[in-house]
Amino acid sequence: MFLRKIKRLLVSPGTTILLILIFLSACIIGITVPQISEKSPSYFDTWKENNLYTYRFVTRLQLHRVYTSTWFLGAIGLTLVSLGYSLYRQTKKNLGQRNASTNTEENRGNLSVVCKKITYPDDIRQLFRKKGYRITSTETGRDNFIFFKNSLGKWGSTVLHTGIFLVILSAFFAFAFQKRGFVQIIQGDTFSGNHSDFVVKDLGVFAQDFSLDFTTRLSLLNHKYYESDKIKNLESIILLDDKKGNSRREVISPSEPLDINGVRIYQSYNYGYTLSFMVKKADGQEVITHFNLDMTKQKDAPLTGKSDFPTTPYIFEMKFFPDLNGASFFITKPIVYLTISEIITKDTLFNGLLLPKHSIKIKDDILSFIGITEWSGLIFTQNPGMTLSYFGFALIIIGAIVMFGFPYKEVSTSIQKSNGDTIISAYVHTMRYPATFKEDVRDILEQLV
Amino acid sequence: MDVLTIELVVLWCAAGLYLVSGILFVYSIVFRNEHASKQSMFLALAGLLLHSVALMMRWGISGHPPYTQKYEIYSLSVWTTILFFMILGWRRPKLRIIGIVIMPLSLLVMAISLSGNPAVNSLSPSLLGIWFHIHAISNALTAGASILAVGASIIYILKDKRQDLEFYAKLPSLDVLDEYAYKFAAFSFIFWSITVVSGAIWANNAWGRYWAWDPIETWSLITWCMFALYLHVRHFFKWKGRKAALLLCLCFCSSVLGLALLPIFIESIHSAYFQ
Numbered sequence: 001m002f003l004r005k006i007k008r009l010l011v012s013p014g015t016t017i018l019l020i021l022i023f024l025s026a027c028i029i030g031i032t033v034p035q036i037s038e039k040s041p042s043y044f045d046t047w048k049e050n051n052l053y054t055y056r057f058v059t060r061l062q063l064h065r066v067y068t069s070t071w072f073l074g075a076i077g078l079t080l081v082s083l084g085y086s087l088y089r090q091t092k093k094n095l096g097q098r099n100a101s102t103n104t105e106e107n108r109g110n111l112s113v114v115c116k117k118i119t120y121p122d123d124i125r126q127l128f129r130k131k132g133y134r135i136t137s138t139e140t141g142r143d144n145f146i147f148f149k150n151s152l153g154k155w156g157s158t159v160l161h162t163g164i165f166l167v168i169l170s171a172f173f174a175f176a177f178q179k180r181g182f183v184q185i186i187q188g189d190t191f192s193g194n195h196s197d198f199v200v201k202d203l204g205v206f207a208q209d210f211s212l213d214f215t216t217r218l219s220l221l222n223h224k225y226y227e228s229d230k231i232k233n234l235e236s237i238i239l240l241d242d243k244k245g246n247s248r249r250e251v252i253s254p255s256e257p258l259d260i261n262g263v264r265i266y267q268s269y270n271y272g273y274t275l276s277f278m279v280k281k282a283d284g285q286e287v288i289t290h291f292n293l294d295m296t297k298q299k300d301a302p303l304t305g306k307s308d309f310p311t312t313p314y315i316f317e318m319k320f321f322p323d324l325n326g327a328s329f330f331i332t333k334p335i336v337y338l339t340i341s342e343i344i345t346k347d348t349l350f351n352g353l354l355l356p357k358h359s360i361k362i363k364d365d366i367l368s369f370i371g372i373t374e375w376s377g378l379i380f381t382q383n384p385g386m387t388l389s390y391f392g393f394a395l396i397i398i399g400a401i402v403m404f405g406f407p408y409k410e411v412s413t414s415i416q417k418s419n420g421d422t423i424i425s426a427y428v429h430t431m432r433y434p435a436t437f438k439e440d441v442r443d444i445l446e447q448l449v
Numbered sequence: 450m451d452v453l454t455i456e457l458v459v460l461w462c463a464a465g466l467y468l469v470s471g472i473l474f475v476y477s478i479v480f481r482n483e484h485a486s487k488q489s490m491f492l493a494l495a496g497l498l499l500h501s502v503a504l505m506m507r508w509g510i511s512g513h514p515p516y517t518q519k520y521e522i523y524s525l526s527v528w529t530t531i532l533f534f535m536i537l538g539w540r541r542p543k544l545r546i547i548g549i550v551i552m553p554l555s556l557l558v559m560a561i562s563l564s565g566n567p568a569v570n571s572l573s574p575s576l577l578g579i580w581f582h583i584h585a586i587s588n589a590l591t592a593g594a595s596i597l598a599v600g601a602s603i604i605y606i607l608k609d610k611r612q613d614l615e616f617y618a619k620l621p622s623l624d625v626l627d628e629y630a631y632k633f634a635a636f637s638f639i640f641w642s643i644t645v646v647s648g649a650i651w652a653n654n655a656w657g658r659y660w661a662w663d664p665i666e667t668w669s670l671i672t673w674c675m676f677a678l679y680l681h682v683r684h685f686f687k688w689k690g691r692k693a694a695l696l697l698c699l700c701f702c703s704s705v706l707g708l709a710l711l712p713i714f715i716e717s718i719h720s721a722y723f724q
């Protein structure tokens with residue numbers, strides 16, 4: 001009894017509407033309430049200080065991480081169960097029915113047309129056939145026919161909802177098992193593929209380790225621009241070496257990711273120049289450091305960066321002008337405007353221009369600008385649910401087209417003779433659009449008049 | 450005059466014809482003049498032809514299909530709307546009257562298009578895949594279908610209110626109007642599904658994620674859910690007529706909010722395409 005009630009509740013229209021409304025609310029909250037995935041922790045600290053009650057309300061209901069909140073995941077889980085059970089029932093019903101005529105009165109209608117000439121059953125049969133209707137094998141009489149069209153229409157809803165089911169299922173897969181990592185590879189350098197060498201990682205709740213069975217070497221980064229500063233072409237030429245010693249050369253661009261051994265590699269829009277410096281300390285020790293500067297949106301604008309120089313007491317503030325014909329101070333070479341300060345005292349030790357292959361003296365050390373290369377950002381992902389998502393996407397579209405574009409239609413016709421006239425009566429029923437269907441059938445029958 | 454200026458002039462001429470057509474539709478309703486209604490259809494058709502020429506010119510100048518910036522996206526949306534309306538008017542002459550809603554709405558969208566920067570946009574590498582083209586085209590088709598759906602709903606509400614007027618008697622029955630609104634809403638839902646799905650696949654190819662909960666893409670999902678809600682309440686709760694028409698208007702407002710207003714106020718990766 002209880003189980004039956006639960007089952008009835010799962011497929012009830014009210015539950016469906018409620019779940020859609022919960023989903024809608026979550027989306028609106030996701031847009032309007034600041035989310036932890038978008039804001040820094042300090043933003044939430046400030047919020048807490050300024051408005052404790054609102055902050056408490058938001059955090060208790062997990063509105064600041066709405067898409068991973070317990071209530072949202074619970075609602076999605078319930079959607080999955082409800083959809084699954086509903087699909088089971090729909091499939092059972094569709095397989096059990098000869099055709100999919102609906103039992104609701106709104107989807108049915110009667111109409112009749114009076115013909116002033118003699119109409120033969122064959123005329124009706126031919127006319128409906130011409131309009132794409134098929135005749136059922138079971139005729140209720142010699143002059144009575146049942147025509148139907150779009151018999152696949154009854155599967156539209158099942159296919160569409162199966163698609164939604166698969167997409168939600170794959171989203172759960174991604175939430176649990178997806179692996180995603182970002183690396184910055186300097187031209188000529190190799191990324192080992194080790195879990196610890198990713199700059200940023202985003203793993204599913206049950207995903208443990210993201211190590212690759214191949215290494216990635218960046219041979220070349222190409223970036224070309226339109227006159228309007230907009231990027232025209234961005235691609236990385238990479239060399240992939242697996243543990244068996246196989247090597248392959250590939251080109252990755254934003255519109256052409258690469259699939260290899262179940263891992264997909266994407267070209268990120270994060271890329272730029274790498275400035276390499278060497279500090280030769282007074283005791284003869286040499287320290288080399290590479291600074292990766294992010295490319296700006298304007299191609300002529302300088303690339304900037306501020307960072308400490310490891311194992312030295314210096315902070316570097318760089319303004320790099322890569323474009324030879326652009327806004328560089330120095331006409332023929334790329335140049336860096338460098339400010340060096342001491343970490344503890346904050347004293348400025350150097351403030352000026354430095355050319356590649358040139359050196360300057362800072363206190364007792366010698367700093368050399370040893371080279372300029374480029375770096376490329378690559379994203380590595382592994383998502384076992386992706387194929388399922390794509391399959392789900394395809395089913396959603398096919399289902400929607402079949403369901404609303406080709407609904408099941410059925411016409412039962414009968415012929416009667418009265419005072420020398422032929423009266424053709426038709427009884428129509430359809431899955432959708434009964435009023436226009438009735439008009440269409442009337443138009444067809446009136447061709448006989 | 451350079452080709453870009455000529456294209457702009459042709460587009461303004463098309464907008465002018467749409468305006469005159471819209472005025473004639475209003476005239477035909479106010480003075481119950483059927484002849485004016487026919488003339489307005491011819492003017493809308495002439496506008497559509499000029500609009501097609503402008504879009505072809507645009508394609509020729511830029512070297513890519515015209516849907517990569519605000520100016521082009523809205524212009525293409527108007528073009529699909531008028532095209533759908535012409536097909537509907539040709540197949541169902543009784544429904545031509547919804548032009549009184551379609552033409553002003555189209556003009557409004559056209560005004561947004563013309564307020565955009567007409568300078569030719571160069572394609573960024575992420576716009577090179579086939580999925581972007583499917584995404585943009587189905588988006589324009591959604592706009593066309595949903596404007597027709599809302600047009601049929603508004604005419605339904607008007608007729609429902611003043612059924613006693615002789616003029617409204619010439620219109621299709623309330624049932625048929627309601628069903629056309631439903632039909633176009635269903636087509637919007639199909640095209641919107643294609644838009645969302647192709648956008649997700651395109652995003653997966655370009656950025657490595659098929660869904661990032663970006664405000665614009667989230668709003669597109671909200672609109673999709675709103676349409677799903679409309680279709681469900683019609684099917685399950687037998688919502689018809691005025692209630693359904695009002696809900697459909699709300700769905701339309703949601704899509705307008707997501708496509709036209711949200712990119713202005715909220716930072717999003719999609720914002721660039723609407724500037």
